[in-house]
Every structure is written in C-alpha cells, then in structure tokens.
Amino acid sequence: xxxxxxxxxxxxxxxxxxxxxxxxxxxxxxxxxxxxxxxxxxxxxxxxxxxxxxxxxxxxxxxxxxxxxxxxxxxxxxxxxxxxxxxxxxxxxxxxxxxxxxxxxxxxxxxxxxxxxxxxxxxxxxxxxxxxxxxxxxxxxxxxxxxxxxxxxxxxxxxxxxxxxxxxxxxxxxxxxxxxxxxxxxxxxxxxxxxxxxxxxxxxxxxxxxxxxxxxxxxxxxxxxxxxxxxxxxxxxxxxxxxxxxxxxxxxxxxxxxxxxxxxxxxxxxxxxxxxxxxxxxxxxxxxxxxxxxxxxxxxxxxxxxxxxxxxxxxxxxxxxxxxxxxxxxxxxxxxxxxxxxxxxxxxxxxxxxxxxxxxxxxxxxxxxxxxxxxxxxxxxxxxxxxxxxxxxxxxxxxxxxxxxxxxxxxx
Numbered sequence: 275x276x277x278x279x280x281x282x283x284x285x286x287x288x289x290x291x292x293x294x295x296x297x298x299x300x301x302x303x304x305x306x307x308x309x310x311x312x313x314x315x316x317x318x319x320x321x322x323x324x325x326x327x328x329x330x331x332x333x334x335x336x337x338x339x340x341x342x343x344x345x346x347x348x349x350x351x352x353x354x355x356x357x358x359x360x361x362x363x364x365x366x367x368x369x370x371x372x373x374x375x376x377x378x379x380x381x382x383x384x385x386x387x388x389x390x391x392x393x394x395x396x397x398x399x400x401x402x403x404x405x406x407x408x409x410x411x412x413x414x415x416x417x418x419x420x421x422x423x424x425x426x427x428x429x430x431x432x433x434x435x436x437x438x439x440x441x442x443x444x445x446x447x448x449x450x451x452x453x454x455x456x457x458x459x460x461x462x463x464x465x466x467x468x469x470x471x472x473x474x475x476x477x478x479x480x481x482x483x484x485x486x487x488x489x490x491x492x493x494x495x496x497x498x499x500x501x502x503x504x505x506x507x508x509x510x511x512x513x514x515x516x517x518x519x520x521x522x523x524x525x526x527x528x529x530x531x532x533x534x535x536x537x538x539x540x541x542x543x544x545x546x547x548x549x550x551x552x553x554x555x556x557x558x559x560x561x562x563x564x565x566x567x568x569x570x571x572x573x574x575x576x577x578x579x580x581x582x583x584x585x586x587x588x589x590x591x592x593x594x595x596x597x598x599x600x601x602x603x604x605x606x607x608x609x610x611x612x613x614x615x616x617x618x619x620x621x622x623x624x625x626x627x628x629x630x631x632x633x634x635x636x637x638x639x640x641x642x643x644x645x646x647x648x649x650x651x652x653x654x655x656x657x658x659x660x661x662x663x664x665x666x667x668x669x670x671x672x673x674x675x676x677x678x679x680x681x682x683x684x685x686x
C-alpha cells in the first residue's frame with residue numbers, strides 16, 4: 275500500500291476539512307431522518323413502549339459489535355476508501371427499518387443499520403482527528419456541529435414527510451438514495467492516509483488505552499442523554515405532553531438544532547475556556563434541560579427542555595473523541611475503543627428508558643437521564659488539555675526516522 279511521506283499543505287488541509295465536514299453532515303442526515311419516523315414505526319407495528327425500547331437497542335448492539343472492525347478496515351484499505359465505503363453502507367441501511375413487516379425483522383434491520391452507522395462513525399472521526407492535528411486548532415466540535423446540522427435537516431425533512439402523510443417506507447427509501455448519491459462528492463478531498471507496510475493490523479476488538487477509560491465514562495453519560503432524546507423525544511411529547519404527531523416529530527428537530535448551534539460555536543469556546551470549564555458549564559445546562567423535560571406536561575416546555583439538553587451535551591462527545599485521539603500512539607484504534615465503550619451505552623439507553631417508562635413513567639425515566647448529565651459536571655476534568663493551537667508543520671518531508679503518527683499517519 276502507498277503511504278504519505280510528506281505532510282499535506284495548508285490548502286490541502288483546508289479542502290480536507292471541508293470534505294470531512296460534509297461527511298459528518300451526511301451521516302447526521304441519515305440519523306435525523308430515522309429519528310423523525312420512530313413514532314411511525316411504533317404505530318405501524320403496534321409496539322408497546324417497552325418493546326419499542328427493546329427494538330431500539332439493536333442499532334447500538336450492531337454498532338458495538340462492528341465499531342472495533344473499523345480500524346482494521348482503515349488499515350487494509352486506507353482512510354479514504356474506508357470512509358467512502360462505510361458511509362455508503364450506512365446510508366443504504368437507512369431504508370431497511372421501515373420495510374420490516376414484523377418485530378423480529380425490524381430488530382435484524384436495526385442491527386445492520388447500527389453496524390453501518392458505527393463503523394462509519396469511527397472512520398470519519400479518525401479522519402477528523404488526523405485533519406485536526408494537521409490544522410493545529412480544535413475542529414472536532416465544529417465537525418460534530420455539522421453532524422447535528424445534517425441531523426436537523428434530516429429530521430426537518432421527516433417532519434415535512436409526516437405533515438404530507440408520506441409513508442415512511444417511501445420517505446426513508448428516497449432519503450437513502452439521495453444520501454448515497456452524495457457520498458462520492460463528499461469524500462473527494464479526504465486525506466488518503468494508509469498504514470505503513472510493516473505495520474501489524476490492529477486487534478479485531480480494540481479496547482481503549484487505560485488513559486482513555488475515564489474519557490469513555492464521561493462520553494457514556496452524554497451518549498445516554500443524546501440517545502434517550504433522539505429515540506424518545508417524539509414519543510415523550512406525544513404521550514406525556516399531549517402533542518400532535520407533527521409536533522412530536524418536530525421535538526427531535528429542536529434538540530438537533532440547539533445541539534448544532536452549540537457544536538458549531540464549541541471550538542471557539544473550547545479554545546478560550548478549555549474543555550474542562552466548557553464541559554462543566556454545559557453539564558449544568560443539560561441538568562436544567564432535563565429538569566424541564568421531567569416536569570413538562572405541555573409541548574412547549576418539553577421542546578424547550580430537549581433543546582436545552584441538546585446545548586448541554588453538545589460538545590462532550592466531540593471532546594471525548596479528540597481526547598481519545600491524543601491518548602495513545604494509534605488514533606484510529608483509540609477512537610475505535612472509546613467509541614465502542616461510549617456507544618455501548620446506546621445498547622442500554624433505549625431499553626433502559628423504555629423499561630423504566632413501562633414500569634413507572636417516561637418522566638421518571640428522564641429523571642435518570644438528568645442524573646446522568648450531572649456526572650458531566652463532576653467528571654469534566656478527565657478530558658484534559660485542549661488540542662494544540664500551534665499548527666503542525668506542513669508542506670515538506672517528515673523528519674528522518676519520524677513515526678507514523680508524527681507524519682500524520684495512523685498506524686491502524
């Protein structure tokens with residue numbers, strides 16, 4: 275396999291940054307499209323709250339199983355081919371859940387759906403960390419902000435489809451085709467980082483280095499809140515706050531909108547205040563949003579609570595990935611390991627919320643989510659120092675004897 279012997283110049287890095295931003299937006303659009311049609315799936319298959327919660331665990335299960343394989347795919351085929359192929363797979367899988375005629379088939383479809391999502395997630399975050407290192411300034415929050423912009427647009431399209439009475443099978447099928455068509459354009463300027471010929475392939479199932487375990491624990495709390503809001507906000511607004519179907523579908527739009535704004539502004543905030551102060555403050559906002567959700571009995575307050583919750587957890591996962599990429603000599607493997615640990619929380623989140631909601635109520639379930647966001651305030655210190663603001667040298671050959679990481683080439 276070929277490998278980089280020179281660092282990309284500033285113009286090349288800027289193009290790669292734009293390209294990876296579009297990749298994040300496409301990934302988010304697929305997620306937002308699916309989230310907007312979860313109430314339709316519940317009604318279409320006549321699922322109870324607890325059964326829907328069980329079904330919604332399968333995307334996270336698929337992601338948890340498949341995520342560790344992403345670094346091996348990147349090692350074998352290179353970063354560009356990995357991102358392009360895995361993103362295509364994820365977008366195609368968007369059409370599967372709505373086609374399921376029964377609960378078992380739905381669970382199988384969601385398993386494949388989650389596997390594609392998870393592997394694409396690892397590959398694009400590893401590419402983002404590599405570009406951030408060459409750029410020399412924090413960009414991960416902004417990239418995840420573009421993911422949220424994509425999720426917002428996908429969810430907004432879902433709201434429109436619901437309002438027009440468009441069947442979810444047609445809606446998600448058309449979205450899948452449109453997103454797949456956009457993948458080659460999005461990936462055009464990514465860095466094609468490849469492993470050195472003498473590098474051993476990474477383990478099939480990569481746990482994060484010891485230094486990243488606490489990073490993963492903080493990320494887990496944010497993922498719990500994000501997953502609960504994405505999967506249950508529509509059901510919560512409809513069943514607890516008494517909203518219409520259209521307003522219920524719009525609840526995720528409010529959540530994604532505020533998360534997008536906070537993430538797009540996050541890089542500047544992190545550069546000024548550092549990740550620790552940023553996460554502690556945003557964790558307090560997340561707690562406030564959770565309390566609004568728990569006490570909401572009318573749609574406006576519920577939407578406001580989910581919106582504030584989105585602001586509060588917005589920067590946590592991007593900073594966790596950035597910290598993971600700095601925690602060891604192999605960024606892609608560290609990110610794969612931390613992603614596996616954090617997103618495994620998604621395996622339990624839908625089932626946990628559904629089970630608690632069935633045994634007690636959805637407000638009680640979101641009280642648990644609110645308590646988890648409080649951990650962000652206490653655990654922010656493990657995210658460490660912000661990314662360097664001193665740019666990595668660009669445009670020339672790497673020093674003699676430089677490691678793959680020093681040349682900007684993940685070993686995995």
